[in-house]
Amino acid sequence: MEKNCIIDLKSISKEYDGVKVLDNLNLYVRKNEFLTLLGPSGCGKTTTLRIIGGFEQPTEGKVIFEGKDITNVPPYKRQINTVFQKYALFPHMNVFENVAFGLNIKRLPKDEISRRVSEMLRLVNLQGFEKRSIQSLSGGQQQRVAIARALVNEPKVLLLDEPLGALDLKLRKEMQTELKNMQKRVGITFIYVTHDQEEALTMSDTVVVMDKGVIQQIGTPVDIYNEPKNAFVARFIGESNIVDGIMHEDFVVEFAGKVFKCVDKGFAKGEKIDVVIRPEDLEITTPEEGQFTGVVSSVTFKGVHYEMIVSNGKADWKIHSTIMKPVGTEIGMRVAPENIHVMKKVKER
Amino acid sequence: MKLKVLSYPYVVWIAVFIVVPLALVLLYSFTDGDLEDLNFTISNFRKFLDSKYLNVLWISVKLALESTVLTLILGYPVALIIAKEKPSKRNTMIFLFVMPMWMNFLLRTYAWLTLLGKNGVINFIIEFLGFKPLDLLYNDGAVLLGMIYNFLPFMVLPIYSVLVKIDNSLIESAEDLGANKFQIFTRIILPLSIPGIITGITMVFMPAVSTFVISRLLGGGQYMLIGNLIEQQFLWVGDWHFGSAISIIMMVFILITMAITSKFDTQKEGSGGLW
Ligand SMILES: Nc1ncnc2c1ncn2[C@@H]1O[C@H](COP(=O)(O)OP(=O)(O)OP(=O)(O)O)[C@@H](O)[C@H]1O
Numbered sequence: 001m002e003k004n005c006i007i008d009l010k011s012i013s014k015e016y017d018g019v020k021v022l023d024n025l026n027l028y029v030r031k032n033e034f035l036t037l038l039g040p041s042g043c044g045k046t047t048t049l050r051i052i053g054g055f056e057q058p059t060e061g062k063v064i065f066e067g068k069d070i071t072n073v074p075p076y077k078r079q080i081n082t083v084f085q086k087y088a089l090f091p092h093m094n095v096f097e098n099v100a101f102g103l104n105i106k107r108l109p110k111d112e113i114s115r116r117v118s119e120m121l122r123l124v125n126l127q128g129f130e131k132r133s134i135q136s137l138s139g140g141q142q143q144r145v146a147i148a149r150a151l152v153n154e155p156k157v158l159l160l161d162e163p164l165g166a167l168d169l170k171l172r173k174e175m176q177t178e179l180k181n182m183q184k185r186v187g188i189t190f191i192y193v194t195h196d197q198e199e200a201l202t203m204s205d206t207v208v209v210m211d212k213g214v215i216q217q218i219g220t221p222v223d224i225y226n227e228p229k230n231a232f233v234a235r236f237i238g239e240s241n242i243v244d245g246i247m248h249e250d251f252v253v254e255f256a257g258k259v260f261k262c263v264d265k266g267f268a269k270g271e272k273i274d275v276v277i278r279p280e281d282l283e284i285t286t287p288e289e290g291q292f293t294g295v296v297s298s299v300t301f302k303g304v305h306y307e308m309i310v311s312n313g314k315a316d317w318k319i320h321s322t323i324m325k326p327v328g329t330e331i332g333m334r335v336a337p338e339n340i341h342v343m344k345k346v347k348e349r
Numbered sequence: 350m351k352l353k354v355l356s357y358p359y360v361v362w363i364a365v366f367i368v369v370p371l372a373l374v375l376l377y378s379f380t381d382g383d384l385e386d387l388n389f390t391i392s393n394f395r396k397f398l399d400s401k402y403l404n405v406l407w408i409s410v411k412l413a414l415e416s417t418v419l420t421l422i423l424g425y426p427v428a429l430i431i432a433k434e435k436p437s438k439r440n441t442m443i444f445l446f447v448m449p450m451w452m453n454f455l456l457r458t459y460a461w462l463t464l465l466g467k468n469g470v471i472n473f474i475i476e477f478l479g480f481k482p483l484d485l486l487y488n489d490g491a492v493l494l495g496m497i498y499n500f501l502p503f504m505v506l507p508i509y510s511v512l513v514k515i516d517n518s519l520i521e522s523a524e525d526l527g528a529n530k531f532q533i534f535t536r537i538i539l540p541l542s543i544p545g546i547i548t549g550i551t552m553v554f555m556p557a558v559s560t561f562v563i564s565r566l567l568g569g570g571q572y573m574l575i576g577n578l579i580e581q582q583f584l585w586v587g588d589w590h591f592g593s594a595i596s597i598i599m600m601v602f603i604l605i606t607m608a609i610t611s612k613f614d615t616q617k618e619g620s621g622g623l624w
């Protein structure tokens with residue numbers, strides 16, 4: 001485990017003018033993985049990335065790179081390259097010169113530079129663009145130049161700060177696949193920042209969910225989706241029903257006025273908790289067969305499924321189902337014990 | 350339609366204060382004789398080809414070039430230092446730097462007389478320290494100093510305004526790609542500030558080559574630049590025809606110089622310059 005680790009953030013905290021924006025961050029990044037920092041705007045993703053890149057110093061804590069403390073090493077001495085949020089391509093240079101910048105700084109021989117730049121431009125599908133000016137490129141093309149400019153230096157880690165943020169949906173999807181393929185091909189560790197949960201889930205090996213400068217959960221996309229650790233993660237990743245509940249004893253929980261079997265334990269008797277149920281995990285039945293009942297109050301067609309809001313007096317439940325029940329119908333609902341997620345209430349900070 | 354009407358005063362202004370005087374200067378330069386009896390001639394221009402006058406032109410251009418180069422060498426670092434400061438601080442710094450420009454040009458130059466003169470402040474200190482007083486006024490150095498002092502803000506401002514607009518992420522990405530401070534300067538900052546340098550050079554060279562006040566006050570009565578020559582022809586000698594011809598020659602000279610400098614301005618956009 002330790003040997004496989006390339007970057008290790010140890011108890012990183014960062015303050016700006018006395019305001020904590022990162023609070024005791026601990027994170028290790030494995031070699032060659034695609035790790036995504038995911039969280040709402042202002043949660044500290046960019047700050048974390050800038051600390052890894054060396055553009056900010058943490059107020060407390062250490063950055064370990066391959067076992068060595070690099071907290072005070074300036075960016076230009078780190079084997080890490082960054083693709084900036086706004087690309088930050090050099091406007092006075094053409095595509096070739098932009099990509100060759102890092103290699104020129106290293107004073108590599110001319111023919112090697114031109115070979116590696118061409119190779120890289122082929123990788124990002126921009127062969128023939130060498131002489132083009134940056135201003136003449138589309139957003140997607142600029143994006144690729146930025147990626148090529150970073151990758152050509154063969155960094156051990158590539159940092160990407162919302163690199164697809166400025167692209168339209170279709171191009172975004174294409175670039176997601178392309179980036180993922182590129183990462184597999186070159187075998188470089190990617191640390192990727194996004195606030196788009198779908199993007200995070202489709203591209204990553206590991207997702208780090210952050211909120212207000214604190215890591216909420218680290219896990220594989222499947223873990224994060226299926227086993228959200230708290231109500232924040234559940235709400236942020238995909239859609240969820242989150243209702244108040246009470247834990248009676250291990251494996252027994254009460255919500256919606258009924259008592260249910262569940263798979264969670266380790267809570268205090270009578271502890272107030274959050275219950276999270278995904279809309280697709282609620283099964284529609286007849287009122288008699290349901291564990292609890294409610295009345296359909298709205299129906300929306302969503303393409304592959306219907307989204308229904310069902311009220312049972314205590315709460316509104318969102319259900320995704322291929323079966324449609326018209327507004328006003330009383331229905332029953334069932335949910336399997338393993339799909340009931342019991343979570344500690346998060347204290348409001 | 351409305352806009353057109355609004356532009357009339359402006360058009361009148363241009364006509365009265367720019368086009369008419371210019372036309373008059375042009376007319377005078379190609380003629381001689383009295384106003385009632387003008388004759389076309391190019392003798393005014395031929396007269397200028399005398400080595401006496403050509404030498405004045407040469408000295409003026411040389412001095413203007415020297416002041417331009419020196420203000421650039423002094424002004425660039427100043428602009429760079431100010432641009433690197435936090436926004437609140439740099440506004441104050443630029444303000445302090447520009448403030449003297451609000452004072453009358455003549456007054457500012459007179460101030461140097463009291464500093465550099467025989468009984469001026471500097472010589473007072475030198476004598477106080479037990480040395481012999483120096484001749485600080487009425488030489489090339491004094492004129493050059495006056496030029497640099499007066500024109501430095503015109504070099505600093507355009508360079509500064511280009512420098513503050515350089516996106517910090519460009520500098521960070523250069524650093525990210527392995528460039529040290531020096532390489533960041535030579536490969537990113539300097540090339541991106543060329544439009545500001547061009548504007549600065551223009552703004553300093555033009556007034557410097559045509560000044561007559563600075564050379565008069567700090568260079569003494571017999572100090573002759575092309576500006577003084579023109580002034581002399583109009584006010585003292587009374588040969589408006591020759592004076593106009595010299596003005597035209599100087600204008601053509603400035604235009605050529607500007608055309609050459611703007612060639613170096615490869616990046617047209619965002620230059621914020623004069624052209
Ligand atoms: N230089 C700075 N000075 C003061 N506060 C800062 C600075 N940089 C960031 N912050 C604050 O730190 C917090 C985290 O910012 P950060 O840029 O890391 O968020 P983010 O997760 O990247 O958000 P986004 O998704 O909007 O890019 C924000 O509240 C921000 O205002």
Ligand SMILES: [Mg+2]
Binds near residue numbers: 045046047161
């Ligand atoms: Mg950000």
